[in-house]
Amino acid sequence: QVQLAESGGGLVQAGGSLRLSCEASGRAFSRYAMGWFRQAPGKDREFVAAISWTGPIRKYADSVQGRFAISRDDRKSMVYLQMNSLKPEDTAVYYCAADPYGSYDNPARAWEYWGQGTQVTVSS
Numbered sequence: 001q002v003q004l005a006e007s008g009g010g011l012v013q014a015g016g017s018l019r020l021s022c023e024a025s026g027r028a029f030s031r032y033a034m035g036w037f038r039q040a041p042g043k044d045r046e047f048v049a050a051i052s053w054t055g056p057i058r059k060y061a062d063s064v065q066g067r068f069a070i071s072r073d074d075r076k077s078m079v080y081l082q083m084n085s086l087k088p089e090d091t092a093v094y095y096c097a098a099d100p101y102g103s104y105d106n107p108a109r110a111w112e113y114w115g116q117g118t119q120v121t122v123s124s
Contacts, residue, residue, distance in 0.1 A: 002026045002113040004096045009118030012086055016122070020081040022096030022115060029077040033104040035111060036070060036081045038092035038120075048094070049081060050104040059104055064090075086122045093117040 008020040024032065035050035049070040050059045058070055069082040079096065097111040 002032070002098050002100065004098055004113055004115035006094065006096045006115045006118040009094060009120045011121045011123065014086060014088055014122055014124050016086050017082070017084045018086065018120060020083065020094055020096075020118060020120075022079045022081075024077045024079070024096075024098055026077070026100070028100060030074040031101055033099045033102045033106070033111075034070075034072055034079040035097040035099075035104065036079075036094060037097055037108055037111075038090075038094045039117075040092040043092075045095070045108050047108060051079065052104040053101070057104060083120070086120075088122045088124045090120060091122050092120060094120050 003025040005023045012018055031053050033053050036048040037045050038048050039045040047061050051070045051072050067085045072079045095117045096115040098113040099111045
């Protein structure tokens with residue numbers, strides 16, 4: 001069982017920055033693919049960014065490419081999402097996801113563990 005705890009959400013003005021953090025339990029964190037997804041009111045959960053457990057390899061949604069950066073610290077069992085140049089359309093609940101020995105390239109339904117989410121609100 002893997003538990004995930006997100007932090008770092010909040011209210012920010014358009015153009016601002018936030019850094020989300022996700023702490024994972026489990027001894028094999030270095031073998032987890034890690035990802036960030038988001039869900040806005042009335043919309044489906046969508047992929048934001050993911051990082052593999054080898055390489056690492058990073059993948060981003062087109063909507064955040066060049067603005068967001070995902071990173072991981074295996075010694076601390078942490079994954080981060082640095083969000084810059086935030087836009088009102090980035091407003092959503094952001095979820096951390098983990099897939100032990102999985103692929104960073106999987107769709108949302110394939111990820112095994114999820115956090116409770118952290119709210120990000122970008123005002124115009």
